[in-house]
Amino acid sequence: MTIALRRVAEHEWDTVYEAVSWAFGGLFEPAAERAAWRGVTDLERAFALWDGDAVVGSFTSLPFRLSVPGGALVPTAGVSMVHVASTHRRQGLLRRMMRHGLDRAREAGEPLAVLTASEPAIYGRFGFGVAAYALQAEIDTARVGVRVPPGADDVRLSVTSPHEAAPRCEELYTRLVPTRPGMPARQPGWTEKILLDPPESRGGASATRCLLAERDGELLGYARYALRPRWTATVPDGTVIVRDLDAVEPAAYAAMLRFLTRIDLTSRVQLGMRPVDDPLVHLLTDVRRSELRTLDRLYARPVDVAAALAARTYAADVDVVLDVTDGFCGWNEGRWRLSGGPGGARCERTSDPADLALPAGALGAAYLGGTSLAALAAAGLVREVRAGALAAAATAFAWPVAPWLPHGF
Known part of the structure; x- marks a missing residue:
């Protein structure tokens, strides 16, 4: 049939x-x-x-x-x-x-397609490359403290219902989206999905709570977390499960992290799917006792090379001809001249000689600025055709903050 x-x-x-x-x-x-x-x-x-x-x-x-x-x-x-x-x-x-x-x-x-891969080996043949990684941590709070910058003690913390706080938290999230590549703007329905907390899915944890960080009435950050109580013999040994942690300033972030590591009757804090450059790496007094682990997170591929490359800006001026191979989306095949910098960019077909040669998957991996073209070249995935082109392009494609996907889809 x-x-x-x-x-x-x-x-x-x-x-x-x-x-x-x-x-x-x-x-x-x-x-x-x-x-x-x-x-x-x-x-x-x-x-x-x-x-x-x-x-x-x-x-x-x-x-x-x-x-x-x-x-x-x-x-x-x-x-x-x-x-x-x-x-x-x-x-x-x-x-x-x-x-x-x-x-x-x-x-x-x-211009783009993205996915999270249940089995990473599958999607390379369709032109997807790993564009963003994520950090997981499990902090031993009996042995690890949090260093806080000036201003943390001036932050007012309060705990409330995630649904009650949702409008203010979503407004803050919207402010953060343009500041870090890889974050999706919330489309209709996504806030409700993220806040969903059915008892059957909690795995022995409590209902989710929302921590708010404020100064003079202004919301500076929020964290959504749950508690999983446990006793070892007569000793409390619970876990704080942090689902979201967002802030617009360092002091608020540090104040919330310190609060989460000091909750009564708990001895560890679990944070999943954080940016690889998350501030917690620098705030924790002992990262060795924090079980840091990096995982592949967001896979990307250009659907339209010219439109995708022209949509972003670049950390330095760049003028490079890319010879792109794309066995799955053949319309991307060929040479493209990318010209741009911090103020914007354009990308168009050209017959000029290539400076770099790379497949669509490598371009997808480098697109959000978290994977270096030089690192891909070291793996044999990018080939430098014109001497000096690789260093210049890698510098331009890089970005000061790591890309991050804050929630799955």
Whole structure:
């Protein structure tokens, strides 16, 4: 029977979602979680593969506006809910869905596509490279303290409900988005999804609380956290689980981190998916007892090389001809002249000789400024054609702050 690829209809949503849940382990999420995913999914961009009446694959493209170096918010296809049934592997079905999804992104004028990978080995062949990493930490608060900068003691801290504080927290988040590449502007439905906290999903932890940091009534930062109580014999040994931690100034960030490491009856603080240049690395008195770990986080690829490269700014003036190979999106193949700097850039096709040669995946990895073109060259993924071009381009593509994806999709 022919396997059909078609848009997901409203009455098919639950069937497709259940198939995705089985593909990711068969642990079904609460009804509220399913409803939240439906709230952020545009069914015009959700597709499934059908073998008769059975769903054997799915592919969703979430409409994002992603921050890039320089602060612009670029229309981006957020690839999500991708799966192929184990009964239908090695039939080219993932390639078929990816082909369809990236073609539609191009038609929609989205210069970028991004995803988070459950299995990193899969997506390199479709031109995706690791554009942002994340830091995880588990702090032994019995042995590790927090150094605070001047002004931290002037910050007023209070604890409230995440839903009550949401409007103010989202306003602060919106201010932060242009300051760090890789952050998505919140689209409708995402705030509700992020705040979702069904008891069935807490894993023995408490309900989430929201810590607010203020000075003279102005919100400077917030943290959403939960507590997982535990006793070892008669000794309290609980964990503070930090879900979000955002601040617009160092003193507020440090004051909140200090508070979180001093909560009664706890002996550790877990922070997941932080920026790799997170201030906590410099504020903790002993990073060796903080179990720092770096993970791949956000994968990116250019859907439209010219539009993507022109959408960001560059740390230094750059004038370079890039010879791009792209075996999956052939329209990106060829030589492109990138000219620009801190004030903006343009990128257009050229017949001039190449300065650097690289595949689309390497360009995606370097795009947000967190992966050095020089490091990619050392791995054999970028080739310098004109002497001196690599150092100049690597300097221009770099960015002062690391890219960061604050929440999954």
